[in-house]
Amino acid sequence: MKGGVAKTTMAVNICHCLSTRENKKVLMVDVDPQFNATQCVFKSEDFFEYLNNGGDTILNIFEDETSVVAKTVDGIHDKSAKELKDVTPYKINNNWYVLPGNLNLYQLEMASGSGKEYGIKQYIDEIQPVYKFDYVIIDTPPTPSVWMMSALIASDYYLIPVKPDPLSYIGIDLLEGIVKSRKRRFNLKIKCIGIIFTMVEKNTLVYAGAMDYIQNTKKSELKFKKDLTKHTVIARGITEQKYILDCACDDSKLEITMIVKELINRIEDDEKKAN
Numbered sequence: 290m291k292g293g294v295a296k297t298t299m300a301v302n303i304c305h306c307l308s309t310r311e312n313k314k315v316l317m318v319d320v321d322p323q324f325n326a327t328q329c330v331f332k333s334e335d336f337f338e339y340l341n342n343g344g345d346t347i348l349n350i351f352e353d354e355t356s357v358v359a360k361t362v363d364g365i366h367d368k369s370a371k372e373l374k375d376v377t378p379y380k381i382n383n384n385w386y387v388l389p390g391n392l393n394l395y396q397l398e399m400a401s402g403s404g405k406e407y408g409i410k411q412y413i414d415e416i417q418p419v420y421k422f423d424y425v426i427i428d429t430p431p432t433p434s435v436w437m438m439s440a441l442i443a444s445d446y447y448l449i450p451v452k453p454d455p456l457s458y459i460g461i462d463l464l465e466g467i468v469k470s471r472k473r474r475f476n477l478k479i480k481c482i483g484i485i486f487t488m489v490e491k492n493t494l495v496y497a498g499a500m501d502y503i504q505n506t507k508k509s510e511l512k513f514k515k516d517l518t519k520h521t522v523i524a525r526g527i528t529e530q531k532y533i534l535d536c537a538c539d540d541s542k543l544e545i546t547m548i549v550k551e552l553i554n555r556i557e558d559d560e561k562k563a564n
Contacts, residue, residue: 299517307384318426327390413425441468451487454495461484483512490519
């Protein structure tokens with residue numbers, strides 16, 4: 290329920306690890322109006338070129354059916370809204386695709402109850418028969434919004450990255466309360482697949498306090514076995530389109546690899562129980 294917990298760093302690196310180390314086909318959807326995930330996979334000049342060449346973004350799945358104004362570095366252009374099946378995600382590597390975010394999402398009027406909350410789900414349902422993704426990772430805003438609601442409706446699971454400090458992990462209960470109310474309202478089956486401690490500095494009182502909180506609130510089963518330790522190389526690399534598996538820190542590489550493997554195992558185990 291707050292920023293600064295490595296939410297986007299985790300989303301981007303999970304996608305990268307799934308697509309490379311695990312050979313899974315992945316779609317990343319950036320529905321955060323700050324579009325930080327997009328900036329982690331595009332250099333600024335490349336993203337401007339992508340927009341100027343008519344590249345699709347998250348705006349395309351929330352557009353009105355009539356027309357939309359597209360803003361590029363060359364000015365403002367009118368263009369017709371696309372059908373969902375024609376909205377094309379950008380290919381990062383052989384297995385990883387992204388539907389980029391867009392700062393203009395802030396300007397899009399989309400009131401709750403307009404029906405557009407179903408935009409992401411409708412889009413995924415439309416393109417899945419063609420692309421056959423193994424996983425779809427949605428990077429959401431850090432606070433409740435219609436964009437977060439759209440992500441929840443489209444998802445089978447949600448993952449909670451949390452910095453082990455009181456201001457961050459208290460937000461777990463707030464988030465779970467919001468998800469619970471939305472599940473009732475929209476009849477959703479979404480489940481929490483786990484909690485990952487990020488930006489961790491072990492052997493500190495703050496970390497010990499976070500572990501006590503997890504145990505006292507009976508959330509120990511939700512917590513992933515591996516944490517993502519705080520390293521400067523991770524923070525610096527993510528702004529340069531460099532991922533944890535590409536960095537020189539072997540400990541971080543092991544952490545993200547084990548986190549992704551546990552994520553896969555948790556989802557597979559849950560699906561087996563459901564069947």
